[in-house]
Amino acid sequence: MLKKILQAAALAAAVLASVPGMAAEADTTKVRVYYGDLDLSNQGDIQTLDxxxxxxxxxxxxxxxxxxxxxxxxxxxxxxxxxHAEIAPAxxxxxxxxxxxxxxNFATAQ
Known part of the structure; x- marks a missing residue:
């Protein structure tokens, strides 16, 4: 369970990194992407993640x-x-x- 929470937090951090030139316009709300309920060996669940x-x-x-x-x-x-390009590696x-x-294993981008 902790593994899933840490993975979700790392993915959320990747989604939230700001785009240069749009910082003033972008919504800086934190978004968490939960996927602990998905079986990622199943194509349907991969589509749900996407x-x-x-x-x-x-x-x-x-x-x-x-x-x-x-x-x-x-x-x-x-x-x-x-x-999308930023979160692709995660x-x-x-x-x-x-x-x-x-x-x-994740590396957090700032």
């Missing part, structure tokens, strides 16, 4: 609801792409650990 990660990224980046200006849409898309580590049924 949906949770996407919702976390959307919560951290500015909302695109009602945005019609293309430059703002681009900024939001860049924020989301940067966050996601891969979690999936690799699940595949070999071992605890994942």
């Amino acid at each position: 949906r949770r990660l996407t919702r976390a990224v959307e919560a951290v980046c500015p909302s695109d609801n009602g945005v019609v200006e293309l430059s703002l849409k681009r900024v939001i898309a860049l924020c989301r792409a940067a966050k 996601r891969q580590s979690i999936l690799a650990a699940a595949a070999r049924n071992a605890p994942a």
Whole structure:
């Protein structure tokens, strides 16, 4: 159980790192991504994890609801792409650990 909590905290820290140039606009609310209830050897549960990660990224980046200006849409898309790229190594580590049924090791990015 503690292993799952530590893994979730490490993944949340990766999601929450700020994107340069958007610090003033980004929502700095902490988002925790829980996956202790998932069997990550199951493709359906991996998709559930990915949906949770996407919702976390959307919560951290500015909302695109009602945005019609293309430059703002681009900024939001860049924020989301940067966050997904930032959490990709943690996601891969979690999936690799699940595949070999071992605890994942994380490095925290600041």
